Amino acid sequence: MPVGVSREVEDLRLVNLTKQFGDSTAVDGISITIPAGSFFALLGASGCGKTTTLRMVAGLEDPSAGQIFIGEKDITQLRAFQRPVNTVFQSYALFPHLDIYENVAFGLRRRGIKDVDLQVKRMLDLVELSALARRKPSQLSGGQQQRVAVARALINQPDVLLLDEPLGALDLKLRRQMQIELKRIQSEVGTTFVHVTHDQEEAMTMADTVAVMNAGRIEQLGHPADVYETPHTIFVANFLGQSNLIAGEKLSSGEVVEVRAHGLGFKIPAKRNVAPGSHVVVGVRPEKMTVLDAHDEHKLPVGHNRIFGVVTDVSYTGVSTQYLVQTPWDQTIIAFEQNSIVGDRSSVGDQVVLGWAPEHTFGLDPAEGVTSGIHEGVSALESDPEA
Amino acid sequence: MAPVMPAIANTPNIAEVSQRKSRVAYWLLIPGLAWLAFFFVVPLVTLFMTSLQTESTTSPGKYVPGFQLSNYTDAISEYWPQFLRSFLYAGLATGFALLIAYPLAYFIAFKAGNWRSLMLVLVVAPSFASFLLRTYAWKTILADDGAVTSTLNSMHLLPDGRILNTGIAVVAGLTYNFLPFMVLPLYAALDKVDYRLIEAGNDLYGSPQQVFRKVTWPLSMPGVVAGTLLTFIPAAGDFINAELLGSTKDKMIGNVIQTNFIEFRDYPTASALSFALMAVILVMVLSYIRRSGTEDLV
Numbered sequence: 001m002p003v004g005v006s007r008e009v010e011d012l013r014l015v016n017l018t019k020q021f022g023d024s025t026a027v028d029g030i031s032i033t034i035p036a037g038s039f040f041a042l043l044g045a046s047g048c049g050k051t052t053t054l055r056m057v058a059g060l061e062d063p064s065a066g067q068i069f070i071g072e073k074d075i076t077q078l079r080a081f082q083r084p085v086n087t088v089f090q091s092y093a094l095f096p097h098l099d100i101y102e103n104v105a106f107g108l109r110r111r112g113i114k115d116v117d118l119q120v121k122r123m124l125d126l127v128e129l130s131a132l133a134r135r136k137p138s139q140l141s142g143g144q145q146q147r148v149a150v151a152r153a154l155i156n157q158p159d160v161l162l163l164d165e166p167l168g169a170l171d172l173k174l175r176r177q178m179q180i181e182l183k184r185i186q187s188e189v190g191t192t193f194v195h196v197t198h199d200q201e202e203a204m205t206m207a208d209t210v211a212v213m214n215a216g217r218i219e220q221l222g223h224p225a226d227v228y229e230t231p232h233t234i235f236v237a238n239f240l241g242q243s244n245l246i247a248g249e250k251l252s253s254g255e256v257v258e259v260r261a262h263g264l265g266f267k268i269p270a271k272r273n274v275a276p277g278s279h280v281v282v283g284v285r286p287e288k289m290t291v292l293d294a295h296d297e298h299k300l301p302v303g304h305n306r307i308f309g310v311v312t313d314v315s316y317t318g319v320s321t322q323y324l325v326q327t328p329w330d331q332t333i334i335a336f337e338q339n340s341i342v343g344d345r346s347s348v349g350d351q352v353v354l355g356w357a358p359e360h361t362f363g364l365d366p367a368e369g370v371t372s373g374i375h376e377g378v379s380a381l382e383s384d385p386e387a
Numbered sequence: 388m389a390p391v392m393p394a395i396a397n398t399p400n401i402a403e404v405s406q407r408k409s410r411v412a413y414w415l416l417i418p419g420l421a422w423l424a425f426f427f428v429v430p431l432v433t434l435f436m437t438s439l440q441t442e443s444t445t446s447p448g449k450y451v452p453g454f455q456l457s458n459y460t461d462a463i464s465e466y467w468p469q470f471l472r473s474f475l476y477a478g479l480a481t482g483f484a485l486l487i488a489y490p491l492a493y494f495i496a497f498k499a500g501n502w503r504s505l506m507l508v509l510v511v512a513p514s515f516a517s518f519l520l521r522t523y524a525w526k527t528i529l530a531d532d533g534a535v536t537s538t539l540n541s542m543h544l545l546p547d548g549r550i551l552n553t554g555i556a557v558v559a560g561l562t563y564n565f566l567p568f569m570v571l572p573l574y575a576a577l578d579k580v581d582y583r584l585i586e587a588g589n590d591l592y593g594s595p596q597q598v599f600r601k602v603t604w605p606l607s608m609p610g611v612v613a614g615t616l617l618t619f620i621p622a623a624g625d626f627i628n629a630e631l632l633g634s635t636k637d638k639m640i641g642n643v644i645q646t647n648f649i650e651f652r653d654y655p656t657a658s659a660l661s662f663a664l665m666a667v668i669l670v671m672v673l674s675y676i677r678r679s680g681t682e683d684l685v
Contacts, residue, residue: 058590059589059590060586060589060590079589080586080589080590081589081590081591081592081593081594081595081597081598085590086590086591087587087590089583089586089587091581091583093581093583093584093586093587094587095584095587095588095602096584096606097605097606106588106591106593106601107591107592110588110591110592110593110594110597110601111592152591153590153591156591156592
């Protein structure tokens, strides 16, 4: 049963939104439309401007330029308490002097609603905390506090719910559980959720639209699978998951673009190539590759792209095995292989061939440099939830 | 395993060690307890004994040990106006100090930025001059021919045409002298208030006034309680401000106690008044703390 929204929810629209702190630009002219009722994730490394964007939508930070609309209504000049927007804060920011019931009732009471009991109880049911209504926040576990923070925001039936790294303080297992919980709540209430996170896996599992932010701008926006399968910038290719990137020169255009690099030819479907000029960075995700002994090259389907090299490291990770392969031009290529093959795996020192379908290849503009986003991507992967 | 055994046997057992440790903790208490015993408990008992003494029948003016409870009733029935005035002045001074100190402490805690330390030093700085000296300075500031009085007079704001030697001057002096004791605990409490809670209050439809009433104020309650107590208690027993800034009609209970001790040498009455003052303040403080419910706060 949907708990809240009976009225029409409207799109959230940011127009050329900009925020400067002194000389540095935290958010650099963002223009996006977030459709009503969607689960939208702003993904980026710390300092990329995602939290500042969120705080501007909440009204806790004044934009230096640009506008914020909900539907046709310009809310840029409204103060935080006048906006139909609520936030789940990173640290939850529960009121320590009020019990759970009063924390949840806070927003309703501030708007002068006298009879809050029914709504508060229904909200506490939704987040499964009815039994703890009279506890103080300090008596609750992290996961419970997080659910109170969600309930306290959602009870107001905001047009937009903002979530600022809401799962950052939870341990991994609880985080997975809360991800599912939040998705369930979102589908029940139908409110637009804007979720800020540096955890790419979280963004991809939860959101129907992901926007990857870098240095105050949105690098790419789309369905998580599309963004992952077809990154449009080197930053996205490296930040969202891992990519093997090889710089080359375009030989021919047409339905299929042919690129030559280090004496090898690579094919990319033209619609997957975003490089405007003749310099093209050929990209492929590690799990798209097949690892074969060099003698078995003939087993690769005709027309597949291929790279030869020597295995320098094999790591068995349970579900898959990760190979590091050194190419003749001294680049290390990463390949994942599902542990479903029967027989021997390649081992360190083996001459191997890596093959993959042209449809799994993407072409990028080398302007940024091939390491863009690598450091951030790695730090996001390894980030400690306690940090 | 076997060779390890003798080593274990040689070390004193754990219970013994922890017992010795807790004994050390008690030894550490001794200097403090001794101080309290000599300089608080003994004088308090002496004071109480003195408050019950009777005048000697053989040599008038001398007092002998006794159990004269009428010392209390006589003292209170004679000096109740000064008693009431003490609590009135101390209450007013505490109220004004809170009104002045709260915005100041709020500013230092949330808005002062790099100026924070300097402002805190400035709050405490007047205390480097002696209490007496500062009160004398107020005599000059509030003097009949001074700038403050003449300005207020030109606006016809003073009913008596003067400030010095009125209750206003006494309350002003008390407010000024005890202000740092109000500012510092308030600052400490406000500094602990997480600014994100105020943001959360704004986010949840609280106007700035509502957020102050429902979030900031309750969270600063420990500071309010500490500050009002640290101001009210010494202000209620103070005699210097009333002595220097007030007239004979503005005397507080501190002045009466001082006069009885030093001038009249009526030790039982002075002691009885002191003891009664302490008792009344103690009762007031306890009921105040209970009513403001601070035990509940973080």
